[in-house]
Structures are given as C-alpha cells and as structure tokens.
Amino acid sequence: MTSIASKTTGWQGGGNVRRVVFDQETIGQRVRELGAEITRAFPEGELLVVGALKGSFIFLSDLVRAIDRPLQIDFLVASSYGSEKVSSGAVRLLYDPAVSIEGRHLLLVEDIIDSGRTLRCLLDLLKVRGPASLSVCALLDKQLMPSPPPEIRFVGFPAPKAFLVGYGLDYAEEYRHLSFIADLG
C-alpha cells in the first residue's frame, strides 16, 4: 500500500496512505503559477491574505512567497457548530483576523473545498465587514458545489472524491506535515 509513497518521497511512515495524488514537485509548480496569477489579478491597494487554519498553513506559507507584491497576512480559525455528524454548515470564528478587513482586498486561503458549507459561511461572515473585494484561493476543490460562489477565483487542483491528507490536510490531526498529498482511502 505504501509503495508509491515510499518510491517517490522516501517516506516510510504511512501504513494507510494509498497513493500519492499530487507529488511535491507538482504542488510546487502549481503554487508558483497561482502566486503569479494572484500577483496579476489584484489592483493597487492593500492585499490581506487570510489563511483558514489549520489546513491552509503549509499552502499559505508557500503561496505568499510566490506573490510578488506588498501584502499582509493573518489567519482565522473556524469551527463548526453542533454535532459533527449533522453538519449544519454553520461556523463560528474561534480566532478572528486581528487587523481590520474594511477597505482591504481580502484573499481567503482554504485548503480544500468539499461540500462548500464552511466556505459559504466564512464568506457571509467576511462580506459584512466591508472588504474592498473578497476572493478565495483554494488549493483543492472537490467540485461538489452546484453553484460555486464567484469569489472562488483561484483553485490549485480539482480534487478526486477521496479523503486526502498531507500538505496541511489532516485525518484526526495526523499527516499534515507530508510534503505531498495522498489518498487515505
């Protein structure tokens, strides 16, 4: 089961990792492209890049180094309300960006869009704070949203409908540190 992961990365630690879906080089190349796209896409003005923790932490740190313009960085931590089994989709912020969003171009960085419920809630929360513009950059999109919001302007890769781990993505807080993205099966 770990043969591909072992062969391409030398990583021996994952009894459950089925297959590498995006290797380190492929991710690196795409992140550099996204950085160039984002550099071109925003007009003058203050750009605030907000990473949704924890899943975006590795992606964000690579992405911002590929963006060639002044920017500021902050984070938010969202938590689902209620029981895990019944996903109402409602989220609350456990940590809020410390700086003001008003009047700034806000780029929300997400690890993966699955049902899109988390994202919709975050967009609603952020819109009312009066950013100059609101955009989303997601590393992965499972493309399950019937009508994706127009704020999703930058996507790294369409994702397979599998459970993915690595490069920030976790399963029960494990696997986040992998430099590649794998299918947990």
Ligand code: IMP
């Ligand atoms: P959504 O609200 O259904 O779009 O779920 C989004 C959140 O669920 C992401 O930010 C991740 O934290 C988590 N998630 C969804 N799919 C995966 C996956 O394949 N691997 C790891 N985490 C995932």
Ligand code: MG
């Ligand atoms: Mg998670």
